[in-house]
Amino acid sequence: MNCEEAQELLDAYSLGALEKPETRRVEKHLSSCSDCRLLHQQAAETAALLALAAPLRRASPALRLRLRQRVLPRPALNWLPAPRLSWATAAAMLVVVSLGALAWGGFLQTQVNDLKTDSDRFAVLYGELERRGETVDVLQKASPTPPSARRTSRV
Numbered sequence: 001m002n003c004e005e006a007q008e009l010l011d012a013y014s015l016g017a018l019e020k021p022e023t024r025r026v027e028k029h030l031s032s033c034s035d036c037r038l039l040h041q042q043a044a045e046t047a048a049l050l051a052l053a054a055p056l057r058r059a060s061p062a063l064r065l066r067l068r069q070r071v072l073p074r075p076a077l078n079w080l081p082a083p084r085l086s087w088a089t090a091a092a093m094l095v096v097v098s099l100g101a102l103a104w105g106g107f108l109q110t111q112v113n114d115l116k117t118d119s120d121r122f123a124v125l126y127g128e129l130e131r132r133g134e135t136v137d138v139l140q141k142a143s144p145t146p147p148s149a150r151r152t153s154r155v
């Protein structure tokens with residue numbers, strides 16, 4: 001793009017009215033041409049003053065309402081419910097919870113089995129102790145002096 005082509009587009013460029021390919025070509029030229037950069041600066045100042053050239057008028061209530069509805073965030077957006085779980089996520093969570101329950105059940109079953117084994121062992125030992133106790137009772141009744149008294153009399 002040469003200076004003549006660039007200067008033809010500077011006003012539209014300053015207003016932001018060019019298509020993207022033209023905008024890129026103008027910017028490329030402005031990056032290498034100080035004369036056109038100066039003209040662009042003047043055009044941009046003029047474009048900025050255009051906004052103040054029109055007389056100010058108060059917008060109608062209907063227009064203000066429409067603008068407010070478009071610009072301001074809607075309060076309903078703040079009250080949206082939390083995103084729902086997808087089926088895949090819910091199924092995965094169910095599988096994890098089920099596996100945890102199975103592992104916990106297995107652990108508890110092991111504990112119960114250990115307690116049953118201990119209980120059986122204690123029942124056998126208790127039976128043995130009772131049998132020995134009865135033997136001691138029989139021996140004590142048959143002996144005129146307790147074995148401990150006999151032992152001390154020997155010493």
Ligand SMILES: [Zn+2]
Pocket residue numbers: 002003004006029033034035036
């Ligand atoms: Zn130029």
